[in-house]
Each structure stands twice: as structure tokens, then as C-alpha cells.
Amino acid sequence: MSDSNTTDFTNPSTFILVGIPGLEAAHIWISIPFCTMYIIAILGNFTILFIVKREPSLHEPMYYFLCMLAITDLVLSTSIMPKTLNIFWFNSREINFSACLTQLYFIHCFSVMESGIFVAMALDRYVAICDPLRHSTILTNAVVAKIGLAVVLRGGMLVMPHPFLARQWPYCRNNIILHSYCEHMAVVKLACADIRMSSYYSLFVIFSVIGLDVFFITFSYINILWAIFRIPTKDARLKTFATCGSHLCIILAFYIPGLFSFLMYRFGHNVPLHFHILMANVYLLLPPMLNPIIYGVRTKQIRDRLIWLFAHKGM
Template sequence: MSDSNTTTFTNPSIFILLGIPGLEAAHGWISIPFCVMYIVAILGNLTILYIVKREPSLHEPMYYFLCMLAVTDLVLSSSIVPKTLSIFWFNSREINFGACLTQLYVINSVAAMESGIFVAMAFDRYMAICHPLRYSTILTNRIVAKIGFIAVLRGGILVLPYPLLARQWPYCRTNIIPHSYCKHFSVVSLACADIRPSSYYSVSVTFFVPSVDGFLIAVSYTQILRAIFRLPTKDARLKAFGTCGSHLCAILAFYIPDLFASLMQRVGSNVPLPVLILIANMYLLVPPMLHPIIYGVRTKQIRDRLLWIVTQKRA
């Protein structure tokens, strides 16, 4: 069988995903919250895209960036959940070697793209609050499209070496991956070769992207807060805080699980493998589920439009 620990091969045709080793008996129960979160993420992000498309008053840079975020959330959650649920429900553990590397690439590149979109959203709020008179002249549709393209291109190029390096390693130990999806380190650690170039590069990207993007976001919001506290009235300050609140909540929903997952990996020797795998899944599932909820609750224009659609259908 292809999942034998003693099989020798240099380029496996398939990998075997174990799901969550040690919790096989609970796979059915674990699939329930996974499925619920995925459905909420899909419906929520599709609703955001629908509302922004149908409402002309929302055709502004802020909401264009929100649509980019919704698309990346849809791709990110859809890149892991269907296969994970097929493992839990149907014991469908096999994944093609090329499909595994594709999943590995999509997960990491889209996560990097999403981080770049958060930087763009922070810049959008900076321009809207600190330079309102220049906002519409600087953030034109063309500039917004260029910013989105740069975020996508950066994420795609930075992560491209992941699958390219992984493809060149010989795999002569086993093709069994003790995970529910093709996580980068879980895949390359199966290679019987010196994988230090791959490891060093992935660590560099993992450190570089959040550090640089987090710094840019912090600088933007420092300037935003300074501008808000200089506003003359309390109502003006509250209104400015309101326009930034949803963005800050969404940013925290993305970076806090990432930070928590990274910390757990650093102390992984003291944490059971099932817990690490669950954390790795939550990091990719929770933000796509929370983002549309955050924007639906905290953004008045989206909330009002959604309520109008619901009441019209009931009428």
C-alpha cells in the first residue's frame, strides 16, 4: 500500500493525511464545529460581496478593500475545509502530490495576501481621517486596484519557493502526513534530505510578513489616534473611532490567532500533537468566520443594507 512506512520512493504520487492523530474516534464530533464555521464564513463573506456590489453608495475604497478581504477569506477557508471534512466523514485521506503542494502554496500565499490587504485598509483609514480632503484624489479606483494587485503579487511571489523547494526533495521515508491538511513543515519534514534552505526561508517569511505589516499598521493607527484626539468635539471623536473600530477588530481577529499558533509551535514539544493540529485549523478557520460578522455588526452602511434586504424579502 502507498501508506506503508517502509515504502521507498523519491516522488510520491500521493500523500496520506491522518486528520487529527489520536482523536480519530472524535472526528465526527469535531467535524460539526468545523462545518458550522465554514458555512458561516462562506455565507458571511458572500453576503458582504453581494451587498457591496448591489449598493452604489458602498462603491468606495474602504469597501473595495473589504471585498478583497472577503475573497481571500473564501479562498483560505475553502482551501482546507472540504478536504478536512472528507477525511472526517468519509475517511478520504489520500491527496495527490501535486494537489498537496498546491494546497500548501495557496494557504500560505493567501495568508500573506490577506496581511497585505490589512495594511491597505489601515492606509485607507489613515487617509480618510488624517487627510480627508485628499482622500478621493489619492485613493482612486485605479490606485485601489494597483494596491490590491501588489498585495496579491507579493503574497504569491514570497511563498512561491515553498512548493518549488518541496518538490525537489526526495521523499524516501513515508508519505503519511500527521495532519488534516498539507502544512508546509509537515510536508517537508518527510523528506530524506537537508531541508534547511526550505526551513530557513519559511521561518524568514513567517517573521518578515507579520513584522513588516504589523509595523505599518501600527504606524498608521498611531497617526489615526493622534488625529482623532485632536478633534474638537466628543461626537466627532466617537464617529472617527467608529469608522476604525471594525478594521481594528478584524485585524486583531487575524493576527491574534496567528500569534497564538506561532507561540504554540515554538513550545510544541510540550503541547500534544492533536492540540497543535486543532490550533493550526482554528487559525485558518476563525478569521474568515469572524470578519463578515465584525463588519456586519460594526459597519452601519453594511448593517443597514443587510436589514433592508431582509425586511424586503419578508415583505
């Protein structure tokens, strides 16, 4: 490593991303599942958007929220994977300072948006199952648009201080980021200043977003499960329960690794760094890959439309 990496500076022109510390020799092998997951996420989410756009019968709140989730997943996974794969395949580890802060913003902004969309989808399922006769009058197109706007504004505004605070710190230790992408705390920990403001604000965002969103999701699904158990027909009860169960699994796949990744930078000093970085990548890749499968392929209307498209194209 050159001496420039440890020279005093306040505004670094570039940062150096090391990939997964301790597993550099295995980067090529690690890139295979990562690239596979990314390709599935891209194809799956574009397929969801294409089918919903082409099929007028799917122009309903549930599918609008599903499209919002697909767009969020596309941006979230694309924010990290091209650069990560460049590190793994070509050892292209440099990233411009401004590009790093932009990546930081997009990652955290769209993570907050994804959490908000899960809340919106839980609300949609709650109304559809617990008050089906009023579903179309409660969740009108105007209401769905307002919910979508609120989700976007919340994510954009809550995360906006992150890059501004990160830009103001002096970086005079080194410019080597022990990560495969510009994670917020991985960046600001390089500053030779009191970064408690960044750290405390980050914790505020994490616990306010996750705390509120998990509360509303839990409240919705408790009421949904209560309504399911009151369904007289066993087959209908099992079908609805299976659908909600799969939705809960994908929600847990998003929140558990995400919370683990955020907290390890502050409290997980005994956790091996390579394991932490792997989990941080899985957290941003697994939900975008699983969402179109769970919410798309397992949804009858989308599955039927997809089969029809393939059959029609085959003819």
C-alpha cells in the same frame, strides 16, 4: 497502516492526512464547530460581495478592500475545509501529491495576501480619519487597483518557492502527514534530506511579511488613535474608537494564532500536537468567519443595505 507508508520512495503518489492526531475519536464532534464556522464564512463573505456589487454608493476604496478580503477569505477557508471535513466524516485521508502541494501553495499564498489587505485597509482608515479632505484624491480607483495588484503579486511570488522546493526533496521516510491539511513544514519534514533551505526561506517569509505588515498597521493605528483623541465631540470619538477597536481585534485574531502555528513547528516541541493542529485550523477559519461580521454587519452602510434587502424581499 499498510507497509507502503514506510517504503522508500522519492516521489510519493499520495500523502495520508491523519486529521487531528490524538483526537481521532472526536473528529465527528470537532467537525460540528468547524463546519458551522465554514458555513458562516461562506454565507457572510458572499453576502458582502453581493451587497457591494449591488449598491453603487458602496463603490469606494474601503469597500473595494473589503471585497478583496472577502474573496481571500473564501479561497483560504475553501482551501482546507472540504478536505478536512472529508477526513472527519468519511475518513478520506489520502491526498494526491500534486494536490497537496497545490493546497500548500494556496494556503500560504492567500494568508500573505490577507495580511497585505489588512495593511491596505489600515492605510484607508488612516487617510479617512487623519486626512479626510484628501481621501478621495489620494485613494483613487487607480491607486486601489495598484494596491490590490501589489498585494496579489507579493503573495504569489513570495510563496511560489514553497511548492517548488517541497517537490524537489526525496520523501523516503513515510507519507503520513500529522495534520488535517498540507501545511508547509508538516510536508517537508517528511523528506529525508537537508530541508534547511525550505525552513529558512519559510522563516524569511513569515518575519518579513508579518514584521513589515504589523509595523505599517501599528503605525497607522497609532496615528489614527492620536487623531481620535483630538476629536472634540465625545460621541464621535467613542464611535470612531469602537470601530477601530473592532478592526484591531480581528487583525489580532489573524496574526496571533497564525504566528503561533508557524513557530510551533520549529520551536514548540513541548506543545501537544493536537493543540497545535487545532490552532492551525482556527487560524484559517476564525478570521474568515469574523471578517464579514466585524467589517460588514458593524458597518452602517452595509447593515442598512442588508436590512433593506430583507425587508424588500419580505414585501
